[in-house]
Amino acid sequence: MGRHTLGALEQAVMMVILALGDGAYGVAIRDELSRRTQRDHSFGAVYTTLDRLTAKELLVTHLGEPTQKRGGRAKRYFTLTGEGRKALDHAVNARHELESGLGLAGKGA
C-alpha cells in the first residue's frame, strides 16, 4: 500500500517480537501471536509477514544453533531494527490519535 504503512498483522507481529525479546523465532511468534490475538494464524501467514518486514529492513534475523533434541533444528530469530521500532511507534501513535475522542470500548480484556 501507499508508501510504507504497516498492516495490522505486521504491527501485531512486531509487537509480539518485542514481547518475546530474544526467543522470538517463527514458531514462538506464531504461538504468542495466536495467544494474544485469540485466533489462529497459520505459519504461512506469520512467515510471509516476517519476510516482508525483513525485506523492508524493519527486522533483522540471525540463525541460532541447533539444540540437542529431536527435530531441534537451528531457529531463525528476529529482532526489530531501529527503523522498525520507529515505524511501529509511529503506527501505534497514529492509531491512538485516530481513536482519541470517540467513546470507544476500552476494558482490559
Add this chain to the structure above:
Amino acid sequence: MGRHTLGALEQAVMMVILALGDGAYGVAIRDELSRRTQRDHSFGAVYTTLDRLTAKELLVTHLGEPTQKRGGRAKRYFTLTGEGRKALDHAVNARHELESGLGLAGKGA
C-alpha cells in the same frame, strides 16, 4: 481474510462515522479521515470501503435531500448498525489487548 475481521481502513472509516454523527456522508468522511489520519485518502478508497462495509451490513445508508446551493446534490449518509458497532468495539478491544504489556509509545498526539 479469515471470517470477518476489520481492516485498518475499515476501522478508521467506522470511527470517523461515529465522530461525525449525522453529517457522515462521503465527502465529509473523506475529509475527516484525512485530517485524523494525516494523510490523503482518495474518494475511491473511501467509497469502496464504505460499500464493502455496507455489504457486510456493518453500515446502513440513507439518502438525504438536495440542499439549495450550487452542486448541492443529495448526500448519502452512513450510520453504524448494531453489528457494526459491535464489530468495531471488538476490533478495538483486540487491539488494546495486543498492545498491553509492551512499553510502547502513547503520547496523545
Add this chain to the structure above:
DNA sequence: AATTTGAATTTACTTTGTAGAAGAAATGGG
C-alpha cells in the same frame, strides 16, 4: 538409513487498500 519431529519455505489464492477517471444531480450566468 528410515522414521519422527520441530522448524522453515513455497505456493496459490482471497480480502483489503489505493488511485483515478467518469458519471449524476444541482445551480447560476449569459
Add this chain to the structure above:
DNA sequence: CCCATTTCTTCTACAAAGTAAATTCAAATT
C-alpha cells in the same frame, strides 16, 4: 434555456496485505 461549474457518487482496475495448506529441511531416534 442551455451550458459551465460545483458537489458528490460510482466505476474500474490494480497493488498490497492476509490466509491456508502443502512441502521441504535438518536434526535426533531407533
